[in-house]
Amino acid sequence: MNPLNQFFFCPCPRGLEDVLSQELASLGAQDITPRDSGVGFTGSYRLAMGVNLESRLASRVLWQVAKGTYHSEQDLYDQAMALPWSDWFCVEQTLKVDTRAHHSPLRSLDFATLRIKDAICDHFRAQQGQRPSIDTHQPEIRVYLFLDATHFTLSLDTSGDGLFKRGTRPEAGDAPLKRNLAAGLLALAQWQPGLPLLDAFCGAGTILLEAAEQSLQRAPGLNRSFAFEHLRSWPVTQHWPALLEEAHARVLPPTPLPLWGQDLKGDALELTRLNLAAAGLEGCVSLKQVNVLESSPPCPSGLLLSNLPYGVRLGEQAELSLFYPALGNTLKQRYAGWTACLFSADLTLPKSLHLKVTRRTPLYNGALECRLFRIPLVQGSNRS
Known part of the structure; x- marks a missing residue:
């Protein structure tokens, strides 16, 4: 993967795609593509760290690690099994797979989710003799599968908790806004x-x-942590301290x-x-x-x-x-x-x-x- 030209997607509340696109452009994103309920863009790992830190509008930042065509759950398993998951995170980290679909021909999204989870676990078992544990509540690693009629996209979450969680625990009213x-x-x-x-x-x-x-x-994002801090392939120590220092200095x-x-x-x-x-x-x-x-x-x-x-x-x-x-x-x-x-x-x-x-x-x-x-x-x- 070219470290300067990665693909990312930021989900957001529906209706905010245009203003999120403007915000991402101001942060240095390239190839900005508004879609329904989110915006795609390209950029470096450093840029994605900055988006996590600075974006007020995105719900999270997803890092696209694979995209292709599929016809069955077995196609999804085979292509996921071939990915270098152990280069991206450790077997000791807990895992969750989420699936979203639009006009997918598959009968069961739960079964598609299970096949992706099986592929990741089988990859680790083949590489290291053990598999990661599943945690559906507070996983350390979140994998997102999106399916349309003919194509799939696999992404790793770089945010952790949703970006609308700013690091404090607010008291909620009757009809809270995120x-x-x-x-x-x-x-x-x-x-x-x-x-x-x-x-x-x-x-x-x-x-x-x-x-x-x-x-x-x-x-x-100044007072919280992020999932990218625990991704093995990301140059966190090279960029993250400087980004934090710049953000603290302007407050x-x-x-x-x-x-x-x-x-x-x-x-x-x-x-x-x-x-x-x-x-x-x-x-x-x-x-x-x-x-x-x-x-x-x-x-x-x-x-x-x-x-x-x-x-x-x-x-x-x-x-x-x-x-x-x-x-x-x-x-x-x-x-x-x-x-x-x-x-x-x-x-x-x-x-x-x-x-x-x-x-x-x-x-x-x-x-x-x-x-x-x-x-x-x-x-x-x-x-x-």
């Missing part, structure tokens, strides 16, 4: 550090956490920032406080318990970015059908000069708000189809 989806909302809303930001439904504070860390130039000290969080519920604000404190950011964000319908903007202009409450049960939907028009009126009357970017699984939200939307970006929060609605707020003239 950190990379929160970063995607900030990117799609065109927020930049220094621009006043208000989350009027801050919940556990995920959007504010992400904005504060970006403002202080903290690399998202700014915590300071009050033009970031505000509001919520009607005191327990939600307490979650935000706990999460900010766990990240050493408690003095960076101003928090206030207030009903958004009685709120006022903290400064003349800025970005209001929020994950709106979404009713699943009938009673919740009835309550929100009254709340949304009142929210639209509050935004129009009190937040003129601001731009609202509202994230919701209610695809009819603009009709309920009676506000003019200039952009509707399709996104997914897990399997839930959502939209990010962009609404410039102009007093008295924005009713659709």
Whole structure:
């Protein structure tokens, strides 16, 4: 394998492919190819280490080690058996194989997964007389098999835990956002550090956490470990210390920032406080318990970015059908000069708000189809 021209794939929440492509380009990736729910690219091992450290949008970084055609599970076994697995990791490391498929003709994905696992274990047994152990919960090595109608791809995970896990254990609210989806909302809303930001439904504070860390130039992976640190063929000692040193050197000290969080519920604000404190950011964000319908903007202009409450049960939907028009009126009357970017699984939200939307970006929060609605707020003239 050419160490300067490896193939990688970064899965991401659906809808973030374009902004992830831009982020990867800024980090030095080449041959960037957006696909459904992720982005492929080429580059060196050092680049992939940097992407793990710096990417705010990717879910993980997968290193492609094989690609080919197949017709049966035996084809998968034979081609996997021929790969130099023992060059990449040790037999003492625990293993898990995950399979994803799109239009695969195979009847059982579980059996395809089993054949890949068998091939890896048989390779080690033939080479070293023993096989790696399987751990489906916290494996040290994750192998990913992707199947389409005619081709397979085998990849090794270089991230370990998902990249949306930033090294702290946040307290979750009722409807938590993953950190990379929160970063995607900030990117799609065109927020930049220094621009006043208000989350009027801050919940556990995920959007504010992400904005504060970006403002202080903290690399998202600065306080965690990665799977590539345990891959045998990667030049970790050659590149990783320098990458960490560069990331640490640019971090700014915590300071009050033009970031505000509001919520009607005191327990939600307490979650935000706990999460900010766990990240050493408690003095960076101003928090206030207030009903958004009685709120006022903290400064003349800025970005209001929020994950709106979404009713699943009938009673919740009835309550929100009254709340949304009142929210639209509050935004129009009190937040003129601001731009609202509202994230919701209610695809009819603009009709309920009676506000003019200039952009509707399709996104997914897990399997839930959502939209990010962009609404410039102009007093008295924005009713659709």
